[in-house]
Amino acid sequence: MKQISQRFSVTYHYAAYFTENLFSIENSLLANTIFSENLPAKCLFVVDSGVAEAWPQLTQAIRQHTNAHADKMHLTAILTTEGGENAKNNQQALHHILEAIHTYGICRHSYLIAIGGGAVLDMAGYAAAIAHRGVRHIRIPTTVLAQNDSGVGVKNSFNAFGKKNFLGTFQPPVAVINDSKFLETLSQRDWLSGISEAIKVALIKDATFFEQIEKDANALTARDSHAMQALIYRCAELHMEHIAQNGDPFERGSARPLDFGHWAAHKLESMSNYRIRHGEAVAIGIALDCLYTFYEGYLNAADLNRVIMLIKQLSLPLAIPELFRQTSANHYDVMSGIDEFREHLGGKLTITLIRSIGEGFEVHQINEASMQKAIDWLKQQSSEVLQNQP
Template identity: 55%
Template sequence: MDLKPIKQSFSVPYEYQLHFTRDLFQEENDLFLNIIRDYKDYEPVKLLFVVDRGVADTHPQLLDKITTYCEQNSSNLNHTKTLLIDGGEQSKNHSEYINLVLKGINDNAICRHSFVVVIGGGAVIDMVGYAAAIAHRGVKLIRIPTTVLSQNDSAVGVKNSVNIFKKKNFLGTFAPPYAIINDSDFLATLEQRDWIAGIAEAIKVALIKDVEFFSYIANNAIALKDRKLEPMQYVIYKCAEMHMHHISQGGDPFESGSSRPLDFGHWAAHKLEYMTNYELRHGEAVAKGIALDVTYAQLIGLISKEELNYILDVMKEIGFDLSLPLSSKEDLDKLLAGIEEFREHLGGRLTITLISGLGKKHDVHEIDMEIMKQAIEQLNLQMAVK
């Protein structure tokens, strides 16, 4: 008997939504209620809240407001429990945090028609999203990001991950959230470095996709540094919009290929985070990675010296420290090893996104290590002088 291969193909549509609000759990704000009610309006929906401890500390009314809000809307919201998780990259480095969330899902009988609601920075959202994606092969997730970086980039994508084997995001899933809710009130309590750090992702997407958006960032650099909310809200909105559009229209939402333009500046960033024991914020490391890659792009003739200086000046005006924390040849070698690690993370052919002009992405498939060393030296010398 000749048994021919059975082949099948299918497509699954994904839809998720990004909302903008203020004071989400204030009694008169019905946004969260309506999101849950739109999913199921005939019985209460189980909700497990996971909250970044740092956010709870800086917003001491938050936990009580969540409890009161759910009690007032108990015909639709069944608040089972709130878990507090230490924030920052450490939440992605230790399995105890994943296990705590998984235990919460199990103990509170959170099923595929229930919701995990995570409130916090990008690292906590990454980790909780990973736990939600592997429990019951996926329970529904609502992300409420509380930093600039998570509101404009990490929380609006479809990726979830944790770190292992000393490699960032080695374990992960592609699992779109049910919804993301950006509450601008959370931004008011950010440390200055966290306020600034998230702008790096906006600079990234502007440089590879939209010269007019980069001009807006440049023209508002001082206002952004000075914590003016209106330009920051526009930067968050525009960056999130472009990020989500890339996912839906880029043709590779689950990154099956080797080209990942949204990882511009990230090969060095991921390595620098690890080398500094994650003392560098992700956005701070991305800024350094972008600065290095545009310096390299200038050295190989992709952009002009004027364009390079313009980019670096804008980033410095916002408040970024663009120097690379390398104190020895060993540090240099460790950083350069990040290129091969990045290729492994991508899979297949090495593809590094650079730019050939403002708003023009340009992929390369090899890096000249000697020129990259020159770029590192030049960048650090330039930062030391100015």
């Protein structure tokens, strides 16, 4: 037998920057992230339609900004693409971006700069990752969820066959630039829904952060930008630390602790035909898994109560009617989300739960009776828990 063995590793390095008024002429942060042997580098901008509508002067600002930094950036085009989850379902929109990469001669030393919510960033990042096997990509997240979680990570994706994130790659960005100004035009719904990811990561990793969110809950709902900036920073930091330090940035193993509360969340998003936001679905998934771990005898009643109270206080949903859908007696449809979650990850079923606030742990099977009890509890309270449903 003959064999030629290979072993190499690739080091990635990127930063998430926090700024305000990124496209003002004086702000050179974006230009400073551009490096190439052949400057100015070609830049193709992709803008979320929700952002373009809320910031009608943005296109002009990008033009002036790239003109002012013409030594670094050569603007090829600014595309607008539909915002929201449909960005990840729309094959034509994906094709349009790939076509622009082709038309404008965007190469591996050029930049695709995406500005938008998590959905547009996932989809534009996917286009950048597959064109030429990887075009440089800068993310400019414009929602709370994208600034504190989805935009600072290494994944991009596109939905297919009715399955969320069925297509996608692990491809770290060149840089992430969070501009707090963009958050001013978010609907209250999008302002609040991203907080779920902060609750999630606090529950599995950082009890002090959870306490801080409890303290800031009223300020957050009142749109206090100082409280929100602190939340986004810590949440992004915990996510980035996890990716770099947990030893599995590209999720080769079976565990995915950052997906606490997500097996139900992903299922409910698709069961609701994406009527609910990802962050809203995560709030429900967290409530459900906390009830489950309480019934399984891990989480105590006081901690469970704190989680439920916080979700309520932030006007996030605890349930939607789809959670209670049953096609056969004693079986809630949402439960098939457990197997779909395993299938997406591959390997052994691994679900992260919490033992107490700030302490995550993993299980490899779910006791269906306890999960039914958790859903039953929410159903019994449905007149109350459905109040905040989107």
